[in-house]
Amino acid sequence: MKKKIKYKPFIHVGDVVKIMVGKDKGRIEKVLKINKKKSTVIVENCNLATKHISSRSKETPGQIIKIEQPLDISNVMMVDTQENVTSRVGYKFITKSEVKQKVRFFKKTGNIIE
Helix, strand or coil: CCCCCCCCCCCCCCCEEEECCCCCCCCEEEEEEEECCCCEEEECCCCEEEEEECCCCCCCCCEEEEEECCEEHHHEEEEECCCCEEECEEEEEEEECCEEEEEEEECCCCCECC
């Protein structure tokens, strides 16, 4: 059975977002990965979990590493880096040289997202 997408993915890889909920609340970081089916995002250096890796051979020792865990897409909000404001994202069409182009923009400031 197919799962429906809960949220339309308004965030793209490389966007700057602010975390609104959880232990990293208030942090502003970049998006590394998006899972559209589960509607989750992985944000750089946020929601870290400790993972213990056992040694695979005698030459490589075991390690303890920290990896980013996914956050629900509803728990992050886009940040306008020009004015340092969080805002929702909207879509509009702009005509450039007789060609309509769909672009994202911040609803609060009206700035277009590159």
